[in-house]
Amino acid sequence: MKLSNDTNPxxxxxTAYGDGYIEVNRARFEHAVAFGPEGEVGHWPVSSADEITxxxxxQAAGLRQAAADPMAFLDADESSAxxxxxxxxVLLVGTGTRQRFLHPSILxxxxxxxxxxxxxxxxxxxxxxxxxxxxxxxxxxALLPA
Numbered sequence: 001m002k003l004s005n006d007t008n009p010x011x012x013x014x015t016a017y018g019d020g021y022i023e024v025n026r027a028r029f030e031h032a033v034a035f036g037p038e039g040e041v042g043h044w045p046v047s048s049a050d051e052i053t054x055x056x057x058x059q060a061a062g063l064r065q066a067a068a069d070p071m072a073f074l075d076a077d078e079s080s081a082x083x084x085x086x087x088x089x090v091l092l093v094g095t096g097t098r099q100r101f102l103h104p105s106i107l108x109x110x111x112x113x114x115x116x117x118x119x120x121x122x123x124x125x126x127x128x129x130x131x132x133x134x135x136x137x138x139x140x141x142a143l144l145p146a
Contacts, residue, residue, distance in 0.1 A: 011037045011133060014126040020145050022126070034060035034142040036088060037133045044142050049100035049119075052093070054109050060142035061091045061115060083114035090116040090132070094125030094143035122146050 012035045016023035021030050024041045032044040099121045107117050122143050129141040
């Protein structure tokens with residue numbers, strides 16, 4: 001299905017999707033991809049929703065694994081999330097032709113640092129990404145082809 005005729009060439013926009021492919025900025029991808037409004041569209045090494053791990057979600061969101069400070073808990077305020085400055089507000093995950101919920105233990109580490117994660121079928125994730133991106137939201141999407 002074609003989504004839009006008008007695209008901003010400076011922003012990554014899902015322009016179409018169909019059986020076995022996702023099109024971003026009119027470039028066709030036949031594998032899972034992860035991207036935000038700016039930057040490159042990266043290959044996401046996932047072929048099914050069952051393979052998604054916390055680390056793969058972190059990778060999709062563009063987060064690097066920080067070295068853990070074993071004494072950080074002494075200064076931590078449990079009521080405040082510490083979202084890295086370059087982190088998205090929300091990570092949308094398109095799980096293919098149907099919505100597949102991820103286990104809460106996979107999502108919890110991202111929730112703890114203030115990143116919302118929403119899972120939906122790939123078509124809904126693509127449409128939602130385009131809307132949020134057009135609104136100027138800090139959003140990242142990871143899409144499995146349908």
